Amino acid sequence: MAESSTTSDTSEPNPAAKTVLVTGATGYIGGRLVPRLLAEGHTVRVLVRSPDKIEAVPWRDRVEVVRGSLDDAQALKAALRGVDLLYYLVHSMAAGSGFEAKEKSMAELAAQTAGEAGARRIVYLGGLHPGNTGLSTHMRSREAVGRTFLAGPVDAVVFQAGVVIGSGSASFEMIRNLSETLPVMPAPSWVRNKIEAIAVRDVLHYLVRAAVLTEPLNRSFDIGSRDVLTYAGMMNEYAAEAGLPHRLILALPVPAPRLAGLWVALVTPIPLSMALPLVQSLQHDAVSAEHDIDQYIPPPDGGLTGYRTAVALALGKERDGQVETTWANAGADADPLPSDPDWAGHTVFVDERTFHGDVAPSHVWTVIEGIGGRNGWYSLPLAWQVRGWLDKLTGGAGLLRGRRHPGNLAPGEVVDWWRVERIDRGTLLRLRAEMRAPGRAWLELSVEPDGTGSRYRQRAIFFPKGLSGRLYWLGVLPFHSLIFPAMSRNIIAAARKIADLQDRSQKADSRKDGGFH
Template sequence: MSGEEVLVAGGTGFVGRRLVPALVESGRTVRVMTRRPEEYDGPGTAVGGDVSDAASVEEALAGTSAAYYLVHSLGSDDFESRDAAAAATFGAAAGAAGVGQVVYLGGLGDDTDELSPHLRSRREVEGLLGSGGVPVTVLRAGIIVGHGGISWEITRQLVEHLPAMVTPRWVRTRTQPIAIDDVVRYLVGVLGHPDALDRVFEIGGRDVLAYAQMLKRVAAISHRPLPIVPVPLLTPGLSSLWLSLVTDVDVRTGRNLIDSMVNEVVVRDPAVREVVPFEPMGYDDAVKAALEERLEVL
């Protein structure tokens, strides 16, 4: 698929702004869909488009062979309905435009578990993106470690701002964090791959850790002591308000993410390693890379 045009919806976000240059480097011609194309100054070609406006999405997709969907509305109270409507619009437009593949970055989580609203919404979006008949490739990830990522920023800022942590029970939940560079490598690797069409893949880094272990390892790498005192009665609502006091994460976004932290998010099926074979980064190396990038941009 090298040389063919690919659209990235959400190309100016945390993942998208790293994916676009990687796609360009791989030889793809890239369109970056944004509501403010006049302000875009990165690689690829900016095109106007808004996932709530079907006509603009159809115009942005016209002539493309594949599309990435990296859009979500976690900062909104009605994010589930917003994300469902946007995904349905995008899926229908992709089908009308004759797109050959849609690639979506979703969330890990066992379907037999009682998933949080955030993770349920991600599952719903997976289905709606294929409503226009286009083969969808889904990559499900847990916490993505990289400068500017919301989940990572919560972790980094908690360690940086607190001399000790009073935490709810979700700090015992296991997760499989993955470095942003490895996420991008998987996203590029499945593009145009015949064995990736109409499949759901689970992606994660080398380590499976409880949230408490993640916090302690970041503290150790940052040379900061961080005693952790679990408090069972600290509710998700109180947790999100607490986060707003010690981090700059939006309360709604923080609440939606915290609700998901009761769900174990680990890779059960490593099939993606057969399609995009490489050894993912360990958590400590991912943390060091994120901290180094932050220092470079400050």
């Protein structure tokens, strides 16, 4: 089974094809929607702040890219020129004063500009929520954005979805990690709330079909699996699908959203800044109040995907290394590292190590590009784990985010608490740290030919912020002296194992060929 279906390209042109603009194409849903729209024959344009983030995606050469953001009126005007349909798939997980006003202001600008450009429809993906009740800040903001589009000059289809289940989704990671962490789990009272999840493949089905709706339509639609569980029930259904014993979940008579958000941040890959709004959105039931979407868009072939099936599909995708997009890769733009570390008068600390090996650079590169996640960091795992937990306790990313694919990386992707800032495949990988630290940090791993072998180089680069940054660097130097030399040696040793396995495989193939002849 496929987690989400993509319609194949056909030689016949699609008479209903549209020119569409996708915002949020670097996000979890947007990154999956674009190739499906292309497969349906639509002409796709994307608005992104950092085009480098989509350089490595398979569909890059088939879309038009406009650089800009949703609060940039000129970029938005250029992006919407000649567009039939706008997909608005952006929602910040930021917080702080002015957050809701900014979200609403961007939606108003998008609606106004779409109207001026002659667009016929806006499609927005919001959150499923009960009516006539107090909502969390982020859910309230999503509702306000939806209302802004419905009141605007362009017809809008506002989908309201609950928990999205799919490989790499934040909701799935939260359920998975909570379910796997403790067999007995004291939990806030909201674990008894009723939740209607939806598989990512079904979300994409509705989004794609919205492009070819022919009648004028300006309204919201609740979408879901029709499979209603409590949040505790979702965790136990996950446990059953994953082959785990039944989880005993003790619902305490307090909601405790902030405490629960902190707990989620500690035991899952999700940082505190995202865990809090996710938990706050679970304070109320999230069940479809109507199923009117069936009158306009039929369910997918085979019907809607039940929760248990969605979990099975997500787990299968991860086992096969076929995760298309992840929550962790969405929405963050990297500040570029200057090629010269002594740039612009910065105080720069560098810890550089080199190691010469008798193995081909290509094998060393295989190890470099596969670093992190389940493969780890090739030195003192306990030390990395302790630093990861300290980072989690201070609200950072920690080491639990993993990576999208076990062997391939692209700019902008997450690797544990790092983000890929630059990758020159075969030679250099530059990672920007997203851990909590008093300064900015990078890790560079590179390899080049050296005679019949290779020269591996490893650089830790730190731009300290104030006195605390300088003291921090002095404090971590003793750990660097233990971790980094071992890391260099072990990366070369791992590359040598790859070379040996390949050599043995080639010899075995040669013997088979010789025996056959």
